[in-house]
Amino acid sequence: MSISSPGYTYGYGAVFDALRMLHFGQAREALERLAPEPGDVWRWVTWIWLHWYVALRAEAAVLAGSPDANRRLTEARTVVAGNPVASAIVERADALLHNDEKRLLAAADTFDGADCPYQSRGP
Known part of the structure; x- marks a missing residue:
């Protein structure tokens, strides 16, 4: 599949x-990259991709102050x-939005339990 597909x-x-942009602190750019509504892109972001798309979209919105x-x-x-x-990404973003350290730590534990050490470090 080409990059124009x-x-x-x-x-x-x-x-x-978006993952790369969030990793490098480019929340606004990630938010722009994920601007299309999920319902408008569902043909290309089916199942697991859709989960990640909307979770990262929510995280980018929080980190960009949208x-x-x-x-x-x-x-x-x-x-x-x-x-x-994907649920842990959303919960972590919600915890960040509400400055809830206890929930941030719980999200990190969830990532560790799912063997996702990269995600456990947070955005």
Whole structure:
């Protein structure tokens, strides 16, 4: 699949680009990269990609200080239900938004338990 394909533009490419951007503290850029509504890109972000797309979208909104961060967290929570890693990303973002250290530590424990040491370190 080429980088000009819809799968790259809206699917796995958006997810990987956002992960990289968030890692390097580029929350605004990640938010822009994940700007399309999940319902508009569902063909390219199916199943697990959709979970990661909406979880990272919510996290980027929180880290960028977006006024719609709460809405994105609420929407993401519904989509990622049942996916422990994507749910932990959403919970960590919510804990960051509300400056809840106890929940941040719980999210780190969840990532460690899922053998995701990179994610346990946080954005």
